[in-house]
Structures are given as structure tokens and as C-alpha cells.
Amino acid sequence: MAASNNIYSLSVEASTSQLAKVRDFVAEHAERLGLSEKEIGNIRLAVDEAYTNIIKHAYKNIPAKPVEIELGSDNSHLWISIKDEGESFDPGAYNEPDIKQRIKNKQRGGMGVYLIRKLMDNVQYNRSGHMNEIRMIKHL
Amino acid sequence: MKNFGISIREVENIRVLDISGELDAHTASQLENSLKALIDQNEICIIVNCKGLDYIASAGLGVFMAYIEDVRGMGGDIKLTNMNERVYNVFDLLGFPTLYDIHDDESEALTGFNK
Numbered sequence: 245m246a247a248s249n250n251i252y253s254l255s256v257e258a259s260t261s262q263l264a265k266v267r268d269f270v271a272e273h274a275e276r277l278g279l280s281e282k283e284i285g286n287i288r289l290a291v292d293e294a295y296t297n298i299i300k301h302a303y304k305n306i307p308a309k310p311v312e313i314e315l316g317s318d319n320s321h322l323w324i325s326i327k328d329e330g331e332s333f334d335p336g337a338y339n340e341p342d343i344k345q346r347i348k349n350k351q352r353g354g355m356g357v358y359l360i361r362k363l364m365d366n367v368q369y370n371r372s373g374h375m376n377e378i379r380m381i382k383h384l
Numbered sequence: 385m386k387n388f389g390i391s392i393r394e395v396e397n398i399r400v401l402d403i404s405g406e407l408d409a410h411t412a413s414q415l416e417n418s419l420k421a422l423i424d425q426n427e428i429c430i431i432v433n434c435k436g437l438d439y440i441a442s443a444g445l446g447v448f449m450a451y452i453e454d455v456r457g458m459g460g461d462i463k464l465t466n467m468n469e470r471v472y473n474v475f476d477l478l479g480f481p482t483l484y485d486i487h488d489d490e491s492e493a494l495t496g497f498n499k
């Protein structure tokens with residue numbers, strides 16, 4: 245694999261108040277790589293969904309928990325890594341949401357993982373020690 | 385910091401919510417409170433005009449999912465209008481266009497209510 249060019253990182257607390265800042269961080273760097281407006285929009289949304297899931301599920305809305313975001317690229321890929329120290333997510337146990345059924349049951353949520361998979365080219369979940377990582381990759 | 389804005393108008397006895405800015409897990413509660421207040425007052429014919437909406441995440445869509453059954457059960461509806469292409473694309477990815485009444489323009493939604 246080709247060496248990464250610059251890697252940019254952002255440390256934030258797990259809080260929905262930081263969502264706009266996180267989205268703008270990835271959008272700013274994606275823009276520098278010359279991605280189209282649509283692709284940048286897709287990346288903003290995928291990162292929003294991943295970070296929101298960390299706040300709600302990994303940390304269960306407990307404030308002041310750490311989240312590390314890294315963005316890097318080589319000649320053919322853009323990758324975004326988001327790390328947390330909360331409860332891990334088992335992607336194997338995840339089922340595609342049946343929106344019609346969820347509406348009937350007045351349920352919400354469960355759509356983020358599905359959206360991330362639709363919006364990015366490759367999504368990996370890693371667990372190392374107490375650290376969870378979601379790594380989202382977009383082909384350039 | 386980006387804002388989310390919401391205001392309510394009345395057009396031909398229909399309540400129209402104009403929403404603008406970015407609708408995400410942080411701002412969704414504002415939309416939820418406004419919708420809930422209308423439904424509590426038995427105002428169940430609702431149009432959400434998304435003309436000023438720049439961005440939506442699934443937490444925003446979740447608000448519509450939580451209330452549409454109640455509103456339709458009471459004989460009303462929540463119709464969505466004037467989405468830009470990016471916002472519509474998120475609804476489309478999740479299959480919402482077959483489950484919700486989505487219109488290009490507010491006037492079409494008003495006609496739908498007055499049929």
C-alpha cells in the first residue's frame with residue numbers, strides 16, 4: 245500500500261454539540277483532495293452517522309468521553325478513522341433496517357450503519373485493547 | 385456553529401413548518417418539540433417545508449418516523465416538500481419516498497390535503 249500523505253486529526257468529546265465541527269473538519273480536508281460536492285456530502289453524512297453512533301451506543305450519551313478522528317489519503321484512497329473507548333459494536337449482528345416496520349412500531353434509529361455502508365466504499369470495524377475503531381474508506 | 389431554524393405558518397388551516405440549516409442528532413429535538421406540540425393540539429395536517437434545509441442526518445429522519453403513524457391514525461398526515469437534491473438523496477437511500485408523501489413544491493402538498 246502506498247504511503248499516506250498528510251494525516252489530519254481532531255480530538256473531540258462525545259457530544260452532539262460537536263457534530264457540526266466534526267462534519268466541517270472532514271469536509272474541509274475532502275475538499276482539498278478535489279472530491280466532488282456530492283462525494284463530500286456523502287463523507288460528511290457517513291462521519292456524522294458514525295460519530296452519532298459512538299455518542300449514543302458506545303458511550304450511551306455519557307458526556308466528556310474521548311473520540312479521536314483521523315483523516316488521511318494516498319493516491320487512490322481517502323480514509324477516515326474514528327476511535328472510541330466505549331462499548332464495542334458487532335457488525336455481524338447488525339441487520340438492514342426495515343423502515344416500514346420501524347415506522348409501524350414508532351421506532352427510530354438503526355439507520356446509521358446502513359447509510360455508512362451505502363455512502364462509503366469500504367467500512368471496517370477493529371477492536372484493539374479498550375479501543376474501538378471504525379475505518380471508512382473512499383476510492384479516489 | 386451551524387444553526388437549525390424552525391418557524392410555523394398557517395396556510396388554509398394547514399400548519400406549515402419551515403425548517404432551515406442542519407438537522408442532525410443535536411438539532412432534531414427542536415423539530416421533535418415543534419411537531420409534538422402541534423400534534424398535542426390536534427393539529428394533524430402538517431407540511432414540513434424543507435426549502436432552507438441544507439443537511440439532514442438519520443436522526444432527523446427518525447423524528448418523522450416516530451410521529452407519522454400517530455398522525456395518520458388521527459386522520460392527518462405529515463407531508464414533506466421543497467427538498468434540495470442532497471437532502472432528498474438521504475430520504476431516498478432509506479426508502480422514504482414510498483412511505484411518505486414528498487412533493488417538489490408546497491402548493492402540491494396543500495392540494496393533497498384539500499382533496
